[in-house]
Amino acid sequence: MRTQTPPAAKAMRRAAVTAVAAALLAGTATPAMAAKDHDRPELRKAMQAFVDAGFTGVQLRVRDERGEWTGSAGVRKLGQAAKPPTNGSFWVGSNTKTFVSTMVLQLVAEGKVRLDGPVDDYLPEYGLDRRITVRMLLQHTSGLFNYTGDFDPDGSWVPGIPAMNKDWLDNRFKTYQPEELVRLALSKPARFDPGADQQYTNTNYTLAMLLVEKVSGRAYGEQLRQRILRPLGLKDTLPAGNRTELPGPHAHGYYRYEEDGRSKTVDISRQNLSLLSGAGDLISTTKDLATFFSALNAGKLLPPALLTEMRTPNPKMSYGLGMYAENLGSDCGMVYRHNGSPPHGYGALMYSSPDGRTTLTGSVTWVDDATRGPAAAKWPSLVDGLVKQVFCDGQTAG
Known part of the structure; x- marks a missing residue:
């Protein structure tokens, strides 16, 4: 699902190196300060605005030149007074991409994958159009049908x-195999010729995940741990697989629907994210997302040339190879981001300055429904x- 504006309906319908951690993170982390010594009322006000708009809970983490700030607002669970945990686990959705x-x-850097080579060279079993390159998967320019649903011309x-x-609600514990998702997408006509347009498509990143497995000869989760999680010391990030429980403290998302003239609200903190394999199936925390995105943008995970490729956007969507580039105006400059949302009830934020020294990460929960609700309209x-x-610093972007 398109993470550009989760949880909007359009988004849902277009609607994804080893080193010791200390050396890898040198110069990218900022000193942590306790919230009581670093209150940041302007951030609390911006956070509370989500709750005032109808979202049920928010947890945020900001790292910048003033240190590290964490906060939460709203409730962890409907009917209870406890606030969301400030570092609780959540479904990160398309931040996975x-x-x-x-x-x-990283495989490109190691000479094992050609960025502009045909994906068919690595995954011949799917019979992909040989014009589709690895770059096109990462940039959403392949033209492949989105297996979570798509628009015809x-x-x-x-x-x-x-x-x-409600269709998703009734099937939210179903387990999907990534190959099953890809073959469904390939059973539908392409949306456009490879490279001719750009359209956000989960299929691209499920294929990218399968490519990682095929080229490395290792499982997705194992590669994730070897290449990113262990080097960065990310202890609370994991691929969900077919698990349905969020580990540890967490806020609850909800879905509301009408049946027999009555409104019913269902707790959907339990759901199976195998329907977004490689495209939206990670579990994480605000702390882990901040550490990852800071290290990435500070050049700790990729060589400079490939980081530049990753952050160079196609102008249609301002999307590069796995992240958006957003210009906030002459007084603010550029930020890089990739927000996310699983099908319903959760939204995730992940922003960084170009040097990785300033990051904003967070999770938002709400009571979702078929109309997306009035709160969703206020999300952007x-x-x-x-x-x-x-x-x-609160300025209006130009």
Whole structure:
């Protein structure tokens, strides 16, 4: 699902090196300060705005020249007073794509994958159009059908696996195999010729994950641990696989629907994210996301030339190879990001300055429904206000 504006309906319908941690992170982390010594009322106000708009809970982490700030607002669970944990686990959705892209580009750096080579060279079993390159997967320019559902050229909706609304709710514990998802996508006509357009498609990153496995000869989770998690000391990030439980303290997301004239609200903190293998299936925390994205943008995970490739956007979506590039204006400059949302109830934030020294990471929960609800309509402006507080000192971007 498109992470550009989770949880908007359009987004849902287009709707993914070893070293010791101390050396790898040298110069990228900022000193932590306790919230009581570093209150940041402007951040608390921006965070509270989400709750005032109807979101149930928010947890945020900001690292910048003033140190590290964490906070939460709203409730962890409906009917209870406890706030969300400030470093609780959550479904990160399409932030997963940045992790997968990083692993693919590490294989490029090692000479094991050609960025502009045909994907068919690495995954011949799928019979892919040989014009589709590895770059096109990472940049969403392959033209492949999105297995979570997609639009035909005439604007009509073509459903994929159950990934929306009550249909998803009734199937939220189903386990999918990544090969199954890819073959569903390939059973549908391509949306456009490879390289001719750009359209956010989960299929691209499930294929990218399968490419990592095929080239390395190792499982996705094992490669993730070897290449990113262990070197960075990320202890709370893992691929969900077919597990349905968030580990440790966490906030709860919800889905509401009408049945027999009555409104029903279901706790959906338990869900199976195998429907987004490699595209949106990670579990993480604000701390781990901040450490990862800081290290990535500081050049600790990729050679400079490949990091530049990763951060160079296609102008249509401002999307590079696994992240967005967003210019906040002359007074604020550039930020890099990849937000995310699994099908319903959770949203994740991941932002960084170009040097990795300033990061904003967070998770938001809400009561979702088929209409996306009034709170969802306010998502873009709420995120915009929060981002400007962190990266522009609250200024209005030009």
